Amino acid sequence: MIRYECFEWMAPLITDQIIVTSLSGQRVEWAQLSQHEGNLLLGSMGNALAVGTGLALALPHRKVIVFESDGSLLLSLFNLPTSGKSRPAKPCRFRIR
Amino acid sequence: VEPELASKLVNGLRSAGINFVTYLPETRLSQILPLMREDKFFQLAPVASEAEGVSIAAGASLGGKQVACYMEGTGVFVSTYNLLTVAERFGVPMLLLVSYVGSAADKRNSFLYVRRGTRMIPVLEALGIEYQILSDGENLETRIKDAVRMMHALKLPVVLLFTGEFTS
Numbered sequence: 001m002i003r004y005e006c007f008e009w010m011a012p013l014i015t016d017q018i019i020v021t022s023l024s025g026q027r028v029e030w031a032q033l034s035q036h037e038g039n040l041l042l043g044s045m046g047n048a049l050a051v052g053t054g055l056a057l058a059l060p061h062r063k064v065i066v067f068e069s070d071g072s073l074l075l076s077l078f079n080l081p082t083s084g085k086s087r088p089a090k091p092c093r094f095r096i097r
Numbered sequence: 098v099e100p101e102l103a104s105k106l107v108n109g110l111r112s113a114g115i116n117f118v119t120y121l122p123e124t125r126l127s128q129i130l131p132l133m134r135e136d137k138f139f140q141l142a143p144v145a146s147e148a149e150g151v152s153i154a155a156g157a158s159l160g161g162k163q164v165a166c167y168m169e170g171t172g173v174f175v176s177t178y179n180l181l182t183v184a185e186r187f188g189v190p191m192l193l194l195v196s197y198v199g200s201a202a203d204k205r206n207s208f209l210y211v212r213r214g215t216r217m218i219p220v221l222e223a224l225g226i227e228y229q230i231l232s233d234g235e236n237l238e239t240r241i242k243d244a245v246r247m248m249h250a251l252k253l254p255v256v257l258l259f260t261g262e263f264t265s
Binding site: 020040042043044046047050051052053054055056057058059062076078079081082085086 | 117119140142143144145146148149152153154155156157158159160161162178179182183186
């Protein structure tokens with residue numbers, strides 16, 4: 001499944017979740033497929049996971065979904081141990097080709 | 098920082114409504130950390146980089162928290178990208194509690210810090226970030242409240258630079 005198809009599948013499933021996107025094409029694709037009020041189209045490399053972690057820590061009753069890209073994640077690898085240690089929620093990771 | 102001044106600083110933050118603090122510990126102000134850990138009013142988030150400290154705080158602020166980021170002066174240089182592309186872009190109010198290493202009044206100043214310290218103000222001014230320099234505990238609570246009011250008025254980060262008595 002390519003990313004756009006995955007987003008097409010996901011978009012109708014989003015209800016009250018908060019979506020944080022990174023900078024790359026996924027931000028543009030998601031914005032096209034979803035006008036959900038919980039979208040935070042960040043547009044900054046290396047920041048989506050950290051901002052999503054902050055949102056999840058502040059709003060533990062809400063589910064936060066972060067769309068990262070490989071380059072964005074590599075830019076801020078230190079986000080991974082911080083996110084793991086702060087445990088805002090049980091992380092669930094998918095890899096999309 | 099002396100315990101009494103550390104306590105005054107933490108009380109000032111609490112009084113100003115700051116309830117979420119990201120931190121990357123350093124030497125001069127680290128005595129505030131155990132005080133905040135003991136106080137359930139504060140939600141603390143230890144970070145691996147000042148850059149993510151700013152971004153996590155931004156997320157928490159967008160989630161309704163009143164946020165601060167505690168870091169050493171060099172952390173400001175590390176987090177400039179995050180300050181610009183997240184905090185400024187989305188208009189996120191946040192208080193940066195910065196140990197002003199290498200400033201003239203830094204009681205632990207040395208050749209190691211001084212060149213970084215002397216570049217702090219030009220960098221903040223280039224970024225368009227408001228700052229206050231605090232070198233003693235006089236009217237500390239009021240000055241923290243003033244900074245918090247300013248960050249909310251601007252919807253931008255505001256920096257408190259701690260030197261002098263805070264670095265002993």
